Amino acid sequence: MIAGLLIFQEFPRSLAIILLYIAGYVLIASYATVTEQRERRAQAHSLVVELQDANRQLIENAATIENLAIVEEAQPVGARVARFG
Numbered sequence: 157m158i159a160g161l162l163i164f165q166e167f168p169r170s171l172a173i174i175l176l177y178i179a180g181y182v183l184i185a186s187y188a189t190v191t192e193q194r195e196r197r198a199q200a201h202s203l204v205v206e207l208q209d210a211n212r213q214l215i216e217n218a219a220t221i222e223n224l225a226i227v228e229e230a231q232p233v234g235a236r237v238a239r240f241g
């Protein structure tokens with residue numbers, strides 16, 4: 157395409173058209189890059205929220221397990237044996 161412009165157009169005009177095409181390509185490429193970065197940021201934010209929820213759930217589960225262990229330790233030995241016996 158560029159070769160055709162250089163052959164069929166006068167030099168200054170063909171150079172202007174080529175520069176216009178290059179500017180258009182740069183504009184489109186930069187818009188695509190920005191759009192992709194926004195999508196990646198949104199995905200990263202979503203993953204952070206998901207990870208925070210999972211971490212909160214793990215903390216709650218650990219607290220529950222710790223409370224159950226404390227209750228089990230507080231039971232008399234006879235009650236534990238009778239439960240498993």
